[in-house]
Amino acid sequence: MSARLLVALNGSPVRGSSVDLLLRAACAGAEEAGGRSEHVYCNELSVRPCQACGPEPTTGYCVFHDDMDRIYELLRDAHAVTVGSPVYFDTVSAQLKLVMDRCNCVTPLVRAPGGGYDLRPLWKRTRHGLFVTACSTGQRHDFAERSVRGFLKWVGAKWEETIVWQHDDADPGSVATRPELLARARAAGRRMIESAPLEA
Numbered sequence: 001m002s003a004r005l006l007v008a009l010n011g012s013p014v015r016g017s018s019v020d021l022l023l024r025a026a027c028a029g030a031e032e033a034g035g036r037s038e039h040v041y042c043n044e045l046s047v048r049p050c051q052a053c054g055p056e057p058t059t060g061y062c063v064f065h066d067d068m069d070r071i072y073e074l075l076r077d078a079h080a081v082t083v084g085s086p087v088y089f090d091t092v093s094a095q096l097k098l099v100m101d102r103c104n105c106v107t108p109l110v111r112a113p114g115g116g117y118d119l120r121p122l123w124k125r126t127r128h129g130l131f132v133t134a135c136s137t138g139q140r141h142d143f144a145e146r147s148v149r150g151f152l153k154w155v156g157a158k159w160e161e162t163i164v165w166q167h168d169d170a171d172p173g174s175v176a177t178r179p180e181l182l183a184r185a186r187a188a189g190r191r192m193i194e195s196a197p198l199e200a
């Protein structure tokens with residue numbers, strides 16, 4: 001049996017940013033616990049935006065075939081999903097949002113036999129879910145969290161925790177001045193890998 005997988009979806013365009021460091025810490029924790037991790041930099045993917053092609057559009061996940069093909073496989077195989085994003089205009093970054101929207105097909109709306117429509121999740125909701133984010137002091141991250149929590153549910157994960165770095169500086173990676181936040185992300189990565197799959 002292969003080691004449990006933690007998938008980290010990184011919405012920050014900046015390598016070495018605070019979100020990047022928090023996600024790396026979660027991945028390190030997962031590996032310490034005997035798991036494996038895949039850290040995906042959404043900014044470096046080639047992903048077309050969702051076209052809302054409607055109910056039952058395709059037998060696969062999506063009508064498009066691009067870097068999302070690999071993301072669907074990673075998320076399907078994930079034991080834990082960690083989403084990271086800076087707060088941009090009160091929500092997640094565009095880089096992450098492209099990936100999130102393209103996962104709409106993981107819980108498609110299908111025509112119900114008796115009429116109307118039902119949501120039909122393709123995957124059981126057994127995965128552990130974590131959100132890590134960064135924003136300015138006194139600014140809100142709850143809209144971003146709400147968006148990510150909805151996404152996690154859509155891809156068969158349950159949100160368990162948010163770790164937020166709120167800061168006044170403009171230094172990339174300034175979360176490094178708060179080792180306890182990095183330790184918390186590491187512990188969360190470790191805990192998710194050590195925990196059994198959730199009851200669907």
Ligand SMILES: Cc1cc2nc3c(=O)[nH]c(=O)nc-3n(C[C@H](O)[C@H](O)[C@H](O)COP(=O)(O)O)c2cc1C
Binds near residue numbers: 013018089091137172
């Ligand atoms: C396009 C853009 C929009 C932003 N909007 C917000 C915002 O609405 N609220 C906020 O607190 N910070 C905002 N910020 C600041 C970032 O959230 C903040 O610098 C964050 O720490 C970046 O995380 P990262 O360095 O890990 O990428 C914005 C930054 C950019 C580039």
